[in-house]
Amino acid sequence: xxxxxxxxxxxxxxxxxxxxxxxxxxxxxxxxxxxxxxxxxxxxxxxxxxxxxxxxxxxxxxxxxxxxxxxxxxxxxxxxxxxxxxxxxxxxxxxxxxxxxxxxxxxxxxxxxxxxxxxxxxxxxxxxxxxxxxx
Amino acid sequence: xxxxxxxxxxxxxxxxxxxxxxxxxxxxxxxxxxxxxxxxxxxxxxxxxxxxxxxxxxxxxxxxxxxxxxxxxxxxxxxxxxxxxxxxxxxxxxxxxxxxxxxxxxxxxxxxxxxxxxxxxxxxxxxxxxxxxxxxxxxxxxxxxxxxxxxxxxxxxxxxx
Numbered sequence: 001x002x003x004x005x006x007x008x009x010x011x012x013x014x015x016x017x018x019x020x021x022x023x024x025x026x027x028x029x030x031x032x033x034x035x036x037x038x039x040x041x042x043x044x045x046x047x048x049x050x051x052x053x054x055x056x057x058x059x060x061x062x063x064x065x066x067x068x069x070x071x072x073x074x075x076x077x078x079x080x081x082x083x084x085x086x087x088x089x090x091x092x093x094x095x096x097x098x099x100x101x102x103x104x105x106x107x108x109x110x111x112x113x114x115x116x117x118x119x120x121x122x123x124x125x126x127x128x129x130x131x132x133x134x135x
Numbered sequence: 136x137x138x139x140x141x142x143x144x145x146x147x148x149x150x151x152x153x154x155x156x157x158x159x160x161x162x163x164x165x166x167x168x169x170x171x172x173x174x175x176x177x178x179x180x181x182x183x184x185x186x187x188x189x190x191x192x193x194x195x196x197x198x199x200x201x202x203x204x205x206x207x208x209x210x211x212x213x214x215x216x217x218x219x220x221x222x223x224x225x226x227x228x229x230x231x232x233x234x235x236x237x238x239x240x241x242x243x244x245x246x247x248x249x250x251x252x253x254x255x256x257x258x259x260x261x262x263x264x265x266x267x268x269x270x271x272x273x274x275x276x277x278x279x280x281x282x283x284x285x286x287x288x289x290x291x292x293x294x295x296x
Binding site: 021022023024025026027030031032033035036037038040044 | 184185186187188189191192193194195196197198199200201202204208212216
């Protein structure tokens with residue numbers, strides 16, 4: 001998939017020769033917990049928690065639940081919480097919930113009904129147990 | 136913002152330019168400007184393909200797809216798809232449902248598919264319910280092979296064609 005603009009984002013290092021793109025396309029639904037040691041592109045539907053390094057929700061993707069990653073790019077729909085060093089929200093995005101971030105960018109046109117709390121970098125190291133902030 | 140101004144303009148100008156035809160096309164013309172281009176159902180249908188669960192992925196839970204699924208990582212839970220491919224280093228604990236299921240990796244649980252292919256690196260522990268099976272030399276299987284797919288009145292939604 002050459003579409004992904006985050007190609008040179010630092011991966012976690014292991015998995016030599018991993019072409020290893022994961023992509024969930026429209027029509028695919030996952031209910032449960034995803035742990036990704038790298039990048040994942042979601043154009044399907046995920047209900048549950050995602051732990052990753054780079055998480056991209058494509059224009060047709062929907063995530064209902066929590067995302068914990070270093071970098072999150074939202075082009076589709078997120079209902080829930082994001083915890084990431086850097087979050088980018090593009091024009092086609094729809095976000096409800098909370099976006100915990102250190103740096104963030106939001107494109108004109110994004111539809112957001114969310115709180116976006118800033119957090120220091122060390123906050124993101126301690127996310128094994130997610131805070132209870134549902135509301 | 137830009138979208139709104141553009142549609143305002145077209146709504147204003149149209150009646151002046153073509154007063155007769157204005158009524159009918161006015162509403163259809165507003166619509167493409169107002170909808171975001173990517174999320175149309177037509178685009179969704181066009182973009183189908185094989186979803187890939189890469190080798191860096193571990194999933195605890197269910198995977199369900201109306202399209203094809205290729206699994207290279209670890210899945211604890213059931214997998215449903217049209218053609219489901221379990222790659223050489225993949226491991227699935229659970230039931231794999233599909234029209235066609237090809238196993239080059241490890242499955243612990245059950246396979247229910249019309250056509251089942253166990254390749255030489257495949258490792259299957261559990262029963263296989265199939266209508267058509269191919270087992271290559273080198274494949275490991277510990278379980279019953281039952282050619283019952285689509286026969287008795289099963290709750291499974293898959294029909295034989």
